[in-house]
Amino acid sequence: MKKKLIFARKCDWCNREITLNGKDSDSYVVTAENRYFCLTQTPGKPAERDCMADYLNHTKQKLYEHTFKKKLEKKEKEQKEEEKEKKIKSMPRVLAKLDAFQKELKDRKWKERLSKHPS
Ligand SMILES: [Zn+2]
Numbered sequence: 001m002k003k004k005l006i007f008a009r010k011c012d013w014c015n016r017e018i019t020l021n022g023k024d025s026d027s028y029v030v031t032a033e034n035r036y037f038c039l040t041q042t043p044g045k046p047a048e049r050d051c052m053a054d055y056l057n058h059t060k061q062k063l064y065e066h067t068f069k070k071k072l073e074k075k076e077k078e079q080k081e082e083e084k085e086k087k088i089k090s091m092p093r094v095l096a097k098l099d100a101f102q103k104e105l106k107d108r109k110w111k112e113r114l115s116k117h118p119s
Contacts (some may be wrong), residue, residue: 009036013051013058 007020011028012035018028020036029039029052037051047053 009053011036011038013037013055 004022006022007019009020011018016038018026018036018038027041028039031052038049038091039047039052040049042094043046
């Protein structure tokens with residue numbers, strides 16, 4: 001008796017074994033990335049089991065979370081940079097004030113000297 005070769009693969013989502021051929025074969029879908037998913041669906045009705053949809057939803061969710069996290073990190077980083085920039089920007093102002101103050105002192109001394117020694 002020749003043994004019929006039955007191929008099986010585990011579903012990439014629920015890990016259930018999918019019989020790929022033979023009379024007891026399960027219905028399944030294969031993606032372009034060579035992933036196998038079980039698909040239980042009566043034609044004309046919504047799928048009872050659609051592991052590819054679940055997988056895709058999960059991936060999308062993950063991707064969304066990932067993007068969201070990245071965005072948040074980026075925002076935090078930008079905020080920090082902004083604060084840093086603000087500090088740097090406020091520095092010359094302080095220096096300018098100090099400069100003006102020193103100039104004023106000098107002027108005052110000069111005027112005092114002038115008033116003490118009128119020519
Ligand atoms: Zn599955």
